[in-house]
Amino acid sequence: MTEVGRPRKRKEDARLLTGRTQWTDNLRQPGMLHVAFLRSPMAHARITRVDVSGARGLPGVVAAFGGQDLAGEQGSLPCAWPVTEDVIIPDHPPMAVSEVRYVGEAVACVVATDRYLAADALEAIEVDYEPLPAVIDLAEALAEGSPKVHEEGNKAYSMKITTGDIDAAFQDAPVVIDRTYVQQRLIGAAMEPRAVVATTDGDSFTLWSSTQIPHVLRVMLALTTGIPEHKLRVIAPDVGGGFGTKLQVTAEEVLCLLLTRRLGKPIKWNESRSEGNLTVHQGRGQIQHIRLAAEADGRIRGLQVDLLADMGAYLVLLTPGIPLLGATMFNAIYKMDAYEFGCTGVFTTKMPTDAYRGAGRPEATFGIERIMDELAAELNVDPLEVRRRNWIKHEEFPYTTISGLTYDSGNYEAATEKALSLFGYDKLRAEQSDRRDRGDPVQLGIGVSTFTEMCGLAPSKLLGAARFAAGGWEHGSVRMLPTGKVEVITGTSPHGQGHVTAWSQIVADALGVPFEDVAVVHGDTAISHKGLDTYGSRSLVVGGVAVLQACEKVREKARRLAAHALECSPEDLDFAEGAFTVRGTDSRRTIQELAFAAFTAHDLPDGVEPSLDSDATFDPDNYSFPHGTHLCAAEVDTETGLVKIRSYVAVDDIGKVVNPMIVEGQVHGGIAQGIAQALFEEAVYDAEGNLLTSTLADYLVPSAADLPDFTTDRTETPATSNPLGAKGVGEAGTIASTPAVVNAIVDALRPYGVQDITMPCTPERIWRAVEGARP
C-alpha cells in the first residue's frame, strides 16, 4: 500500500497539541531583555514631542527610545509588490517619527529586565500629539478636498484591465445586474500571538520570529536594516498559526534587531492579544461594485468589476497586490465574452491590510457567487441551473478563461452532482416552500457556491509579469543518512499545516523507506538554505513537488550505485519497496545498504560523489485550480434575525490527495473561517479611527459550538501542472464558504424583498432588513 493517500496521523501533533515544543513565545536567551511598545491612541496626528526620560530611571529599565532616537537607522518597512509604475509607496518608519497614521502605531519603546517592568514604564513616557483628521471611508477618502493620509494623496494606485468588448456586452443586454458588496476588514487571530527574539554576538545576528516566512524575512531584513544577509540568520521555530497574518515583515521584527544591535543583549517581544488585534495586518477591506450583463436565458455576456481596496495607512509587504490576486478570479468558472477589472487602492488611517487566508480570491469568489444568485433570482431560475448554463464543461479543459488563465483540469458537473446528493437538495427546497407558504417565522434558505481558485503560488515568470519582487519556486533537499534514515529539508515553513507528515509520506513512497524513518526539517535559514516559505496554498504543489523531485534524483543516484555493486547495467534494475533487483534474479541491494556504501565511499563508480543525497528546485509553469461545490442550508429566525446553519456540504476537487486526514482538517478550518466572515467577524473602526474590536469579547471568533457538522467529500480530477497531481487545499474552504452562507441567508429572505445583507450578517442587520421590508 502506498503512503500517499493514507490518512496518517500527524507526526507533529503530540508536541504541538501539548505545547511541549519550542515556540518563539517560550524561547529564552541568556541575559535576555524585554521590549514593550507605546502605541498611538490617535488615528492621525503630528507628533510634537516624545519624552522618554521619565521611563529611563524606573526599576528594571535598561533603555527607552522614541522614533527620533532611531530615525537614523530604522529605514522604511518594505513593500515587495509595486503593482503599477506609479504606485505610491510612502515612507514607513518602523517607529513613527513625526506623524502617526493609525491607532496602534508604535511611537516609543522601553527595554527592561522583564516584561512587566517594561509595561509599567510605558506609562511614564510622555507624547504630545497635534490631532489631524482621520480618514476612514474609502469613497470620502477619494473625494476632492478630503484630508490626506500622506502628502502624496489618498490614492495609492489605480488600474484597469479589459478583455473583449465590454461596451458591446452591456449594450442592449436583456439583463443587467448591478450590485455593491462590502468586504469587511478581518483580523487573523492566530492562536499564537506574534513574538520575536533577536540576538547578536557583536558580528552576526539571529532573529527568531513567529513568522510564516523565514527566508523572505531574511532578505527583506537585510535590505531594511543594512545587516549583511550572510550575517543574519532567521529562525521560525514551531509557529502557532498564521493565516497570512505572519506573511509580513513587521515593525517589531526590525526594531528588535535594531535594539539588539544597539544594546548588545538579546531582545524579546511578546505581543498581547489586544495589541495583536490593533497591529497585526488585517484582511479583506474592499468595496466591490459589480455589474453583470446576461442574455434572457442567463448566459453571461460580460462582467465589470470596480474595486475600492482599503490599503490602510501604509503599503506593507504585499498590500497593493492582494486585491489583484482576485483580478483573474471574478470570472471564476464561467464563460463570457467580455470582462473588465478595475481597482483603486485607497489610503486610510487604519491598520494596513495584507494577506489573509485566501487573499484576494475569497473577495472575488464572494462577488461572483453572490451576483450569480442575484441573476438566478432575477430570471427566476434555480441558482445551480444558472451556473450550469455558464460554467466550463469538463470536456472543454484545458480552458483559457476570459481573464487569460489556463485552467488545466476540472469537473464542475461531477462535484455538483455529488454535493447535491449528499445535501438532499430537492427535499430542502420542498421544506423551504412549505415554510414560505405557512409564513413560518423561521425561514429556510439554500446557498450555493461553485467556486474555483488559483493557488500553488506561483510560476516565477508570471509573478515577474505582475511586478512582484520575488519568484515562486520552492526548494527541497533529501539526504539518506549513513544508517539508512532520511532527512528532508524543505523551503516551506509550516505553521500548523502538517508538512512533516505529508512530506514523509511522499518520501516514503518515492524511496521505499518506512514513513517513520523520515524526518523533515524546516524554518531555519542556516539549515534550509533556500526557500520561499508558506502561503497561498503553495507548499504541497510547489514545495512537495520539489521534495519529490529531489527523491527521484536520489533514487537515480542509488540506481548507479546498485548497478555498480551488482555488476549490471542501471537499466537492468527494477526498483520496488526500497530495493533494486536485477531483473529476473534475486540479487538485490536495499536503498539503506546503498546509502551506507555512499557514506563509506570505499567503492564508488567513477564520477559518482560520496553521500546519497540530492536537492531540487521546482518552479511550476502554471497555477493550480482547486474547485468544488459547497451547499449551505440556513434557518433564519425572522423575529430575532438569528441565523442557524442547519447543514453544510462541501465537495472539493483538490486533485490528488496525499493525506486525507490533513485535507479534512484544512477543509473544516477553512469553512469555519469563511463562515466567520459571513456571520461573526469584523474589525470595526469608529469615525475617529479607534478600533472598537480590540478584544475577543467584541471581535467574535466562532468556536466549534457555533458551527454545524460539515459533510465533506471529494471528487478527484488531478492537476496536470505538477507531477503530484495535487492542487492545494489551504484556502479552498474559506474561499467557498462565505458566499454559500450569505447566499443561503438572502435566499431565505427573498420573499421579504431582501437582496443583500452586509457582512457579517448579524442578527441585528437581518432583523432590520426584515423590518424594513415589512409593509
Added chain:
Amino acid sequence: MIPAQFGYTRPGSLAEACQELAADEEAKVLAGGQSLLPLLRMRLAYPTKLVDVGRLPELAGVHDRGDHVFIGAMATHDEVLRSGVVNADCPLVALATATVADPAVRHRGTFGGSLAHADPAGDVPAVVLALDGVLVARSADGERDIPAAEFFVDYLESSLRQGEILVGVKIPKLGAGWGFHYEKFQRTAQAWAIVGVAAAVRRSNGAIQESRIALTNMAPTPVRAHATETALAGMDLGGEVRQACAEAAADTSPPGDLHAQPDYRRHLARVLTHRAVRKAAGSV
C-alpha cells in the same frame, strides 16, 4: 496585556478578610478573577492589594436551609449548576448558570463574584432578582441582608459598602406548580448575553397564576418586567400572552453597542420574554 503592580493576600478566615479590607480602602476582593483580572490587565483598575477570598470556608458550597437554598459566594458556576439542591429547588439558577461562558470560566468564576461585579450583562444577577434572592454581606462591623431588589444600583455598582464581603445568597424555594426558563440571546455560544430573560411561571388550571420575570442587559442593572408580570396574571397560554410580553421592554433603558442598538434590544426583550414565558409555562 499586563496589569500594574498590586499586592496579594489570602486570609485564612472571613473575619481576617474583613480586617484586611477595613485596613486598606484601595484593596479589592478577588474571587474567581474572571472579571477582575481582565480589568487589571487592561489597566482599568489599579487596586493596591487583592484580598483573595476564594478559599474561605464561610463562603463555600451550596446548602439546603429548609425554606431556602444558600449558595455560598465562592461556589463556582460549575458547582452551582451541578448541585442537586439547586436543580431540585431553584432550577432556574442552574439553567442560567449553564449558559455562562465556557467550562473553563465556569470552573473559576463564582456565583458571588458575578453578583458583586453587578454586570447587567451577567446571567446570574437577573435570576437572583427574579427569584427575590437575599444577599448576605459581612464587614468588620457585622452582617446584613440585602434584598436583590436593593442590591443592584448601577452599571458595575452594587450596594455593597467599602469593606463588605458578600458571603452568599439565600434563594427562597418556590413551592410546587412553578416552571422555569432562561432565554439567552447571544451571537456566539460563549459570548455574553445581548439580552437575556429569566422567567418563573406558576400555572394552575391551565392559566398563569403568577410570574417572576427579570431581564439581563436591558438597563444599567438587571430589571424586573413588572408590567408583564401583572398583565400575565390569570391568562391562559393563548394569544394575549404575546401582548402581555410586549410590555417587557416598558421600563428599560438598554445600552447600545457593537452587538445591538437599544431599539433592537427592546424588540428582543419582547420576543424573548414571550419565548421564555411559554417555555417556562410549558415546563411545569
